[in-house]
Every structure is written in C-alpha cells, then in structure tokens.
Amino acid sequence: MATSSVSAAGVSAQLDLGERRRRRQALSGIVVLAILLLLPLGISDVNVQNILILTLMYTALSQSWNILGGYCGQISLGHALYFGIGAYVSTLLFTKLGIPPMLGMIAAGLVASAIALVVSWPCFRLSGHYYAIATIVIAETVYLLFLNWDWVGSALGIQIRFTGESWMTFQFRTAKLPYYYAFLGLAAVLWLASYWVENSKWGFYWRAVKDNPIAAQSLGVRLFRSKMAAAGASAFFTGVSGSFYAQYVGYIDPDSMMNAQLSILICLPAVLGGIGTLWGPAVGAAVLIPVTELTRSYLGGSGSGTDLILYGVLIMAVATLKPEGLTGLLRIDGRIKPVAAPADPASSTHAA
Numbered sequence: 001m002a003t004s005s006v007s008a009a010g011v012s013a014q015l016d017l018g019e020r021r022r023r024r025q026a027l028s029g030i031v032v033l034a035i036l037l038l039l040p041l042g043i044s045d046v047n048v049q050n051i052l053i054l055t056l057m058y059t060a061l062s063q064s065w066n067i068l069g070g071y072c073g074q075i076s077l078g079h080a081l082y083f084g085i086g087a088y089v090s091t092l093l094f095t096k097l098g099i100p101p102m103l104g105m106i107a108a109g110l111v112a113s114a115i116a117l118v119v120s121w122p123c124f125r126l127s128g129h130y131y132a133i134a135t136i137v138i139a140e141t142v143y144l145l146f147l148n149w150d151w152v153g154s155a156l157g158i159q160i161r162f163t164g165e166s167w168m169t170f171q172f173r174t175a176k177l178p179y180y181y182a183f184l185g186l187a188a189v190l191w192l193a194s195y196w197v198e199n200s201k202w203g204f205y206w207r208a209v210k211d212n213p214i215a216a217q218s219l220g221v222r223l224f225r226s227k228m229a230a231a232g233a234s235a236f237f238t239g240v241s242g243s244f245y246a247q248y249v250g251y252i253d254p255d256s257m258m259n260a261q262l263s264i265l266i267c268l269p270a271v272l273g274g275i276g277t278l279w280g281p282a283v284g285a286a287v288l289i290p291v292t293e294l295t296r297s298y299l300g301g302s303g304s305g306t307d308l309i310l311y312g313v314l315i316m317a318v319a320t321l322k323p324e325g326l327t328g329l330l331r332i333d334g335r336i337k338p339v340a341a342p343a344d345p346a347s348s349t350h351a352a
Contacts, residue, residue, distance in 0.1 A: 018199075022199065025195060025278060026195070028279075029191060029192075029195065032282075033188060036056075036184055037181075037184070039052070040052060040177055040180050046176065047293075047297065049176045049177075049180060050176065050293070051289065051290055051293045051294070052180060053176060053179050053180050053183055053248070054289050054293060055285050055286060055289040055290065056180070056183035056184050056186075056187045056285075057183050057186075057187075057241060057244070057245060057248075058265065058266070058269055058285040058288070058289050059187045059190075059269065059281055059282045059285040059286075060183065060186045060187040060190050060237065061079070061083065061238060061241050061266045062266060062268075062269035062270045062273075062281035062284060062285055063187065063190040063191060063193075063194055063270075063281040063282070064079075064190060064234050064235075064237035064238045064241065064266075065234060065238070065266050065267050065270055065281075066194065066270045066275065066276065066277075066280065066281050067193075067194070067197065067206075067230055067233050067234040067237075068230045068231055068233075068234035069234075069267060069270065069275065070270055070275040070276035070277070070280070071194075071197060071198075071203060071206040071207060071210065071230065071276050072206040072209055072210055072226065072227060072230035073206075073209060073210025073211075073276075074124070074131060074227055074230065074231070075131065075267075076131075076132070076135045076231075076234075076263075076267070077132050077133075077135050077136045077139075077260075077263050077264065077267065078119075078136050078137075078138055078139030078140075078263050079135075079139075079234075079235075079238055079263050079266045079267065080139055080143075080257070080258050080259060080260065080262040080263040080266065081115070081119075081135075081138065081139040081142050081143075081258060081263075082112040082113075082115065082116055082234075082235040082238040082239050082242070083112075083238050083239070083241060083242040083245075083257060083258070083262065083266070084142075084143070084146070084252075084254065084257035084258035085108070085111060085112045085115055085142075085239055085242065086105070086108035086109060086111070086112045086238065086239025086240060086241065086242030086243045086246075087242035087243060087245060087246035087252045087257045088146070088152055088158075088242075088246075088252065088257070089104065089108040089111045089112070089239070089243070090104035090105050090107065090108040090242075090243035090246060090247075091104075091158055091160055091243075091246050091252055092152065092158075093107060094169070095158060095160065095161065100166075100168040100169050100170075101168075101169060101170045101243060101246075102167060102168045102169070102170055103168075104243060105240050105243035105244065106240075108239045108240060108242065108243040109235075109236040109237065109239040109240040109243070110236065110239075111239065112235045112236060112239025112240075112242070113232045113233075113235045113236040113239065115235065116231045116232055116234070116235030116236075117228060117231065117232050117235075119135070119138050119231075120227065120228055120231040121228075122134075123135065123138070124224055124227045124228065124231075136263070139258065139260070139263060140260065142258065143254050143258040143259065143260075146254040146258060147254045153252075153253065155253065155254065155255075156253065157251060157252050157254070157256075158251070158252050158253070159250070159251050160246065160247065160250045160251060160252070162250070169247070170182070170244070170247040170248075171247060171250075179248050182244060183244060186237075186240065186241065187282070190237055191278070191282070193233075193237075194278055195278060198278060202226070202229060202230075205221050205226045206226060206230055207276070208221050209221060209223055209226050209227065210276070238266070242257065245257075265288075265292075268284065268288055268311060268315070269281050269282075269283075269284030269285040269287075269288050269289075270284055271284065271315065271325070272284035272287060272288060272314055272315060272318055272325060272326060273285070273287075273325050273326050273327055274324055274325025274326060274327035274328055275325065277324075277325065277327050277328075279327050280325050280326070280327050283325075283326045283327055284325070284326065287314065287326065288311065288314070291310050291314075292310075295310065
C-alpha cells in the first residue's frame with residue numbers, strides 16, 4: 001500500500017508540474033505576441049523590417065518542420081519541395097485563373113500536403129539517414145523538373161503582376177507592415193498548433209514514435225499512420241508559407257523556391273534552438289536569420305558563404321555546450337524531468 005501511495009504521489013506531482021509548465025508557456029506566448037505586435041511600429045528602416053519579416057517566416061517554416069522532424073523524429077532535408085509547391089500553386093492559380101492568393105494559399109497547403117503523403121508513402125519504409133537521403137533526392141528531382149518545365153516558367157520563373165493593394169491579393173507596395181503582421185499571424189498559428197500538439201494524443205504518439213518505435217508499436221501506436229499525419233500537417237503549413245512568400249517577393253523561380261540550401265535553412269533554426277521544443281524554432285530563427293541578412297548586407301558578394309560558416313560555428317558551439325539547443329542553454333524549453341519516486345521505507349528496512 002505504501003508503494004502504491006508513493007507512486008500515486010509521484011504521478012500527481014508530475015501532473016502538477018506539467019500543468020504549471022503549460023500555464024507558463026501560455027503566458028510567455030501572450031507576452032511575446034504583445035511585444036511583436038508593437039515592435040515594428042517604431043521601426044521605419046525598410047531593411048530592418050525585411051529582416052523581421054524573414055525571421056517570422058523562418059520561424060513559421062521551422063515550426064512546421066519541427067512537427068515532423070522534432071516531435072515525430074523523421075528528419076526531412078527536402079522541405080523546400082513543399083515550400084516551392086505552395087508558392088507555385090498559389091501563383092499559378094492567381095496568374096492563370098485569377099484566383100486571389102488569400103484563397104489560393106489554402107489550395108497551396110492542401111496540394112503540398114497531398115504531395116508529402118505521396119512522397120512519404122514509400123519513404124517511410126526507410127529509417128534513419130536513409131529516409132533523410134530519400135527526401136533530398138526527391139526534392140532535387142522535382143527541382144530539376146520545374147527548372148525545365150515551360151508551363152511553370154522553367155528557369156525564368158514567373159513574375160507576379162501587381163493588381164492593386166489588397167489583402168485578398170496580398171499585395172502591398174507602400175508599406176511592409178501588412179506583410180509583417182501576416183507572417184506574425186502565421187507564426188502565431190503554428191505556435192498555437194505546436195502548443196496543442198505537445199499535450200494532445202498525436203503529440204504523445206509522435207514522441208513515442210521518435211523515442212522508441214518498437215515499444216510504441218507494442219503499446220498500440222500505429223507507426224505508419226502517425227508518421228503520415230505528421231508529414232501531412234508539416235507540409236501543409238510549409239506550403240502556406242511558400243504562398244505567402246511568393247506574394248511578398250512578387251517573383252518565383254526554382255532556384256529561389258526549391259534549392260537544397262533552403263531545405264537546410266528551414267530545419268536549422270529548430271536544430272539550433274532545440275528540436276522537439278515549443279520555443280526552439282523561434283529562438284533559432286531569431287539568431288540565424290538576422291546573422292544571415294546582416295552578413296549579406298555588410299559583406300555583399302565578397303562575403304559569400306560567410307553565413308554558412310557562422311551557421312556551422314553556432315551549431316558546433318551549441319552541440320558542444322548544450323545538445324538540447326539554445327532553449328536548453330537558456331532554460332526556456334520548459335521540459336519536465338521525471339520525478340523519481342522515493343524508496344519505500346519498509347523495503348529499505350527489510351534490505352538492511
């Protein structure tokens with residue numbers, strides 16, 4: 001009886017810690033959102049605004065990748081495929097059929113998700129580095145296809161015509177603030193989705209698949225179905241992000257939307273900030289993206305590749321000091337360490 005009561009007390013303490021952690025996360029999310037809503041109001045420099053917009057975009061992209069690579073443990077290195085598909089779907093619907101991008105982005109996400117399911121169907125038969133290599137090969141194959149496909153503009157790309165400032169067409173020329181708030185809204189939605197996932201049935205399934213797939217399967221978790229759900233959700237949000245970005249830059253081509261470096265840049269913020277954590281992608285993007293953009297601005301062509309060197313240095317430093325990422329180093333990951341139940345006094349006395 002004593003052992004049972006001690007175990008129950010340990011479980012109760014764990015649940016209390018989890019509830020307090022959830023409340024802290026929700027409060028911190030509200031505070032950060034309030035700060036970000038006010039942040040651009042005092043900034044008039046267009047370059048700084050651009051950095052803020054790109055930081056929010058990569059926060060959303062990395063949070064999307066984190067659903068599959070962080071929570072579910074399936075490391076994809078071809079997410080630029082879904083980003084590019086989203087950009088092309090909404091752009092083609094707009095330029096060829098006149099469908100506004102604010103409607104086209106839903107189609108972009110759905111098509112990207114469908115392609116992710118088709119790609120994942122054979123690839124999830126693989127595991128570990130074989131799966132990661134397969135995602136690279138498929139993404140590069142589609143990149144080459146778009147590079148030579150005249151109907152989608154081939155290597156020349158597609159210029160998105162300006163039809164007037166409007167939220168439906170997601171086009172603004174006199175100010176960048178609408179783009180900032182649009183990407184902030186997207187990042188906030190993804191943060192809320194991740195917040196929900198962490199304590200949902202799917203979140204527990206995905207973490208079980210990541211930590212010990214054999215044990216998860218023995219407990220009734222359907223591995224293939226869980227992985228497919230993670231891939232579909234991750235690709236959907238990545239495709240929507242691609243649709244937003246296409247309207248932001250006003251021009252798309254395979255090199256800017258589907259290149260391999262973009263796939264790496266999508267997952268790097270989560271790797272740096274903390275894979276499988278709620279705040280990891282945001283913290284990683286807040287460090288990596290300003291470094292990239294400032295390096296390009298100040299060094300120009302002579303500094304080509306410097307940002308990649310800085311990426312490597314940051315990743316090695318964090319991996320050495322704190323493999324859990326910057327959120328672990330700064331102690332803002334909010335993870336709960338298991339509470340060990342105290343030993344039963346009766347059994348200790350008997351052992352003695």
